[in-house]
Amino acid sequence: MALLSLVFGPSLAMAGSQEDYTLDSTPLRTADTSSPRATLQSFLNNLGEVIDDQRRGQFSVKTGRAFLRAINALDFSTTPNGDSWLVRTRRVLLLQELLGRIELPPEQEIPGEKAEADGAVTEWTIPNTAITIAIVDVGPREGEFLFSADTVQRLHRFYESVKELPPKPGAVVGLYDQWLGTDTGPLALEEEVRNRLRPVDTSSPRSTMEGFLDSVNRAYVLVTEADAALRATPPTLTRQEAREI
Secondary structure, three states, X not given: OHHHHHHHXXXXXXXXXXXXXXXXXXXXXXXXXXXXXXHHHHHHHHHHHHHHHXXXXXXXXXXXXXXXXXXXXXXXXXXXXXXXXXXHHHHHHHHHHHHOOXXXXXXXXXXXXXXXXXXXXXXXXXXXXXXXXXXXXOOOOOOOEEEOHHHHHOHHHHHHHHOOOOOOOOOOOOHHHHHHOOOOOHHHHHHHHHHHHOOOOOOOHHHHHHHHHHHHHHHHHHHHHHHHHHHOOOOOOOHHHHHHO
């Protein structure tokens, strides 16, 4: 539920609390990733369930499980900070925006369980795109078909290429922009924390110089703002707060 609140914000808080206790008859069900067709449909169906619940204001634990199943259709193994739930949420919403704007082939043309069982298919790419669903070769999810690591890593680039396209009839788009929100949105807050903890990259002369200049410039802004706050009438900072800055 906390994860859903990062996506839909206040709409979740206003949802009817009685729905939190809706009985889920299959609480241990996972995303169906047995073939490219199953993975694509699993992603669309589970995220569609979340969107439908959001429209009705009826979030529940069952909704949260559907959102996690949608997330589990993606391979985050090469995505920077791919263990962050905010990063994962961002990629899921980017993929949803893409699929809401591009044409998908008829279901029967997407490799299903028979093609997978025959060993004839190890990956499938949506026609006229670079969005690929591929089998995982190693690791705990070996044998599953997921939106490939390369696809997930490049979703933001794909989105920039299609965001001006009109949505398909009946498709829901705009959730990504809604989630980004303002500079105080969840992604901005996490990036601010990461930037504060990030050391200077000294892997090359250029990165060392850029890191030095960036740090000095940010320090200058902080000192200037603190000085202005002390000189204000009345001051908006104490001297102790200014020293800490």
